[in-house]
Amino acid sequence: MTVELDFMAVLRDWPMLLAGVGWTLGLTFVATLIGLIVAIACAWGRSSGQRWVTIPVGAYVELMRNTPFIVQLYFIFFGLPSLGIRLSPPVASVLAMTLNLGAYGTEIVRAGLMATPKGQIEAAQSLALTSFQVFTRVVMPPALKRVWPALVSQIIIVMLGSAVCGQIATEELSYAANVISAASFRTFEAYIIATIVYLCLAIGLRRFLNWLGPRFVFG
Amino acid sequence: MVQFTLWDIIRNLLIASQWTLVLSAIAFIGGGIIGAILLVARLWKPKLVELPFAAYVQLFQGTPLLMQLFLSYFGLRLFGIQVSVWVSVSLALTLYTSAFLAEIWRGCVAAIPKGQWEASGSLALSFGEQLRYIILPQALKIAIAPTVGFLVQVIKGTALASVVGFVELTRAGNMIANVTYAPFTVFACVGLMYFVICYPISLLARHMERKTYASQR
Numbered sequence: 032m033t034v035e036l037d038f039m040a041v042l043r044d045w046p047m048l049l050a051g052v053g054w055t056l057g058l059t060f061v062a063t064l065i066g067l068i069v070a071i072a073c074a075w076g077r078s079s080g081q082r083w084v085t086i087p088v089g090a091y092v093e094l095m096r097n098t099p100f101i102v103q104l105y106f107i108f109f110g111l112p113s114l115g116i117r118l119s120p121p122v123a124s125v126l127a128m129t130l131n132l133g134a135y136g137t138e139i140v141r142a143g144l145m146a147t148p149k150g151q152i153e154a155a156q157s158l159a160l161t162s163f164q165v166f167t168r169v170v171m172p173p174a175l176k177r178v179w180p181a182l183v184s185q186i187i188i189v190m191l192g193s194a195v196c197g198q199i200a201t202e203e204l205s206y207a208a209n210v211i212s213a214a215s216f217r218t219f220e221a222y223i224i225a226t227i228v229y230l231c232l233a234i235g236l237r238r239f240l241n242w243l244g245p246r247f248v249f250g
Numbered sequence: 251m252v253q254f255t256l257w258d259i260i261r262n263l264l265i266a267s268q269w270t271l272v273l274s275a276i277a278f279i280g281g282g283i284i285g286a287i288l289l290v291a292r293l294w295k296p297k298l299v300e301l302p303f304a305a306y307v308q309l310f311q312g313t314p315l316l317m318q319l320f321l322s323y324f325g326l327r328l329f330g331i332q333v334s335v336w337v338s339v340s341l342a343l344t345l346y347t348s349a350f351l352a353e354i355w356r357g358c359v360a361a362i363p364k365g366q367w368e369a370s371g372s373l374a375l376s377f378g379e380q381l382r383y384i385i386l387p388q389a390l391k392i393a394i395a396p397t398v399g400f401l402v403q404v405i406k407g408t409a410l411a412s413v414v415g416f417v418e419l420t421r422a423g424n425m426i427a428n429v430t431y432a433p434f435t436v437f438a439c440v441g442l443m444y445f446v447i448c449y450p451i452s453l454l455a456r457h458m459e460r461k462t463y464a465s466q467r
Contacts, residue, residue, distance in 0.1 A: 034329055097402065097448035098441045099409035102420055106441055109433035187312075194314035198413060205316060219324045226317040233312035 040215045041224050044207075051207030052228060058121065058203060059190040059236075062128035066189070067182070069129065070136025075166060077137065078144050088137065095134030101195045103127050108199045124196035124203075132189045139181045143174035176249040183240040187233050194229070204228060254430045260439055266422030267443050273408045273418060276340045278401055281347025288352040293359065293385075294377055303352070310349030316410050318342045323414045339411040347404050354400060358393040359385060395462050399455035402448045409444070419443060 042048075073092065076084040095103070108123040118126065147170050155169040156162075175182075197206030208225035212218040288306065292299045310318065322342035326333055362385055370384040412421035423440035427433040 093449060093452070094441075094445060097406075097452055098444045099406040099420065101409045101412070102423070102437060102441045102444060105420075105424070105427075105433070106437040109427060110437045111434070113432070113434035191312075191314040194316040195410065195413075205314065219321070219328045222317055222320045222324060226313045226321060229314055229317060230309065230312045234308075 036220055037217055038220050038224065040217045041211055041221045044211045044215070047207045047211060048204070048224070048228065051202065051204035051225075052232070054121070054201065054203040054206075055190065055193055055232065058125055058128060058193050058196065058201070059186070061125050062132055062189060062193075063186050065125075066129045066132030066136055069133030070140050071171065073133065073137040074140035074144055077141055091130075092134045092137050095131055096138070100127065100131055100192050101198070103131060104195060104199060120196070120199045120201040123199060124193065124201040128189050128193055128196075131192070132185060135185045135188075136182060139178045139185060140174065142181075143176075143178035144170060146177055147174055172249045176244075179244045179249065180241075183237055183244070186240060187236055190236060191229060191233060254426070254432075256435065259426055259430065259432070259436055262426055263419060263422055263436075263439055263443055266417060267419045267447070269416075269418040270405065270408050270420075270444075271447070273339065273343065273411060273416070274401070274405045277343035277347045277408065278404050280340070280344035281351055281404070284344065284348035285351035285355060288348065289355050289359070290381070292352075292356065293381065303356075307349045307353045310346050311353070315342070315346055315407050316413060318346055319410055319414055335414060335416050339414060339416045343404070343407060343411070346407065347400075350400055350403070351397065354396050355389070355393055358389045358396070361392060362388050392462055395455050395458035398451060398458060402451050402455070405448055405451075406444065 073088045077088045077092075079085070104123065104127040107118065107127050108120065111118065111123075151169055152165060155165045160168065193203055194205040196203055197209060200206065204225055208221045212221035215221070288303060292303045319339060319342045322345075323335070323338045326338050326341070366384055366388070367380065370380045375383065408418055409420040411418055412424065415421070417425075419440055423436050427436040430436065
C-alpha cells in the first residue's frame with residue numbers, strides 16, 4: 032500500500048497557520064508576563080514565613096502542580112460558568128496558562144531566593160533600604176539570574192501545553208491544524224506541519240529568552 | 251431521565267481512573283525500557299549515538315504531547331495499521347516518556363565523576379562490567395528522585411489521551427459533565443482525583459530528593 036502525503040494541501044492555508052502561531056505566541060506572552068509576576072509574588076510570600084500567606088500559596092502551588100493542565104482548563108472554561116463566571120476561550124486559556132506557570136514558577140523562583148547569602152540581605156538592610164527595596168534590588172536580580180534557565184524551560188512547557196487550548200476553541204496553532212485537516216482531509220499532514228512549527232517555536236523561543244534574560248530581566 | 255447523585259459521579263470517575271493508572275503504568279514501564287536502551291546505546295558509542303539521541307530528545311521535548319498523540323493516532327491509521335486507540339495512545343505516551351527518562355538518566359550518569367570510568371577501565375573491566383558494577387549503582391541512587399518526580403508528569407500526561415477518545419479519568423469527566431450538566435462539580439472531582447493520585451508521589455519524590463542530597467553532604 033502506498034501512502035501519498037500532500038503537504039501542499041495544508042500549506043495552501045498558510046494564513047490560518049500563521050494566525051494560529053500568532054495566537055499561540057500571544058497567549059504565551061501574556062501568560063509569561065503575568066505568570067512570572069504571580070510566581071515572584073508567591074515565592075516572596077512563601078519565603079516570608081507568615082502562616083496566613085504560606086498555607087494558601089502552598090495549597091495553590093501543590094494543586095496546580097499535581098493536576099493536569101487540561102483539567103484545569105476544563106474546570107475554568109466549563110466549570111466556572113456555574114458560578115456565574117463566564118470566560119471567553121482565549122481568556123480562559125490565558126488564565127489557565129498563567130495560573131499553571133505561576134505555580135511552577137513559584138517553586139523555581141523560591142529555589143533561587145533560598146540560595147541568596149544572608150549577608151547580602153543584612154548588608155542591604157544596614158544601608159537603610161526598605162524591605163521592598165531589598166527584595167526588588169538586592170535579592171531578586173541574582174535569584175532570577177540563577178534560575179533563568181529553569182524558568183525558560185517552564186515557559187516553553189507552557190507554550191507547548193497551550194496546544195490543549197484548541198480543545199475549547201481557542202484559535203491557536205493546534206486548532207488551526209484541526210480546522211485545516213477537517214477542510215482538506217489531510218489530517219496527518221496538517222498535524223505534521225503543526226508539530227514542526229511547534230518544534231521551531233520551542234527552539235526559537237528558548238534562544239530568544241536566553242538572549243533576553245541577561246539584557247532585560249536581570250541585567 | 252437518570253438522576254446522578256454525587257456518589258454516582260464519584261463512583262464512575264473512580265472506575266475510569268483505573269484506566270488512567272493502567273495507561274500511566276504502560277507508558278512508564280515501556281518508556282523506562284526504551285529510555286534505558288537509548289541511554290546504554292549512547293554510553294556505549296557516544297560519538298555515533300550522541301546526535302540521534304539529542305535529536306530524539308529534542309523532538310519529544312520540543313513538541314506538544316497532544317500533537318504526538320494525534321500523529322500516532324492518525325499516522326498509524328494512514329499507514330494502514332488498524333489498531334485500537336489503546337495502542338496508539340500507549341505508543342505515543344511510551345515514546346514521550348522514554349525521551350524524558352533517557353535525558354534525566356543521562357544527566358545522572360553524567361554526574362558520575364569521569365575518574366570512575368577511567369579507573370574501572372584501567373582495571374580492564376568491559377563496558378558492561380563498568381556499567382553494572384561501577385557506574386549504574388552510583389547513578390541509580392541520584393536517579394530515583396527525579397524519576398519518581400517524572401511519574402507525576404506521565405500521569406498528568408495521560409489526561410491528554412482523552413482528546414483522541416481514550417476513556418480515562420478526564421474523558422469520563424467530560425462525558426459525565428455532559429450528562430449531568432454539573433461541570434463544576436465533575437471537573438472539581440476529576441481534579442481532586444488526579445491530586446489524590448499525584449500528590450503522594452510528589453511528596454515521595456521530594457522526600458527522596460532530600461535524602462539523596464543529605465547523603466552526599
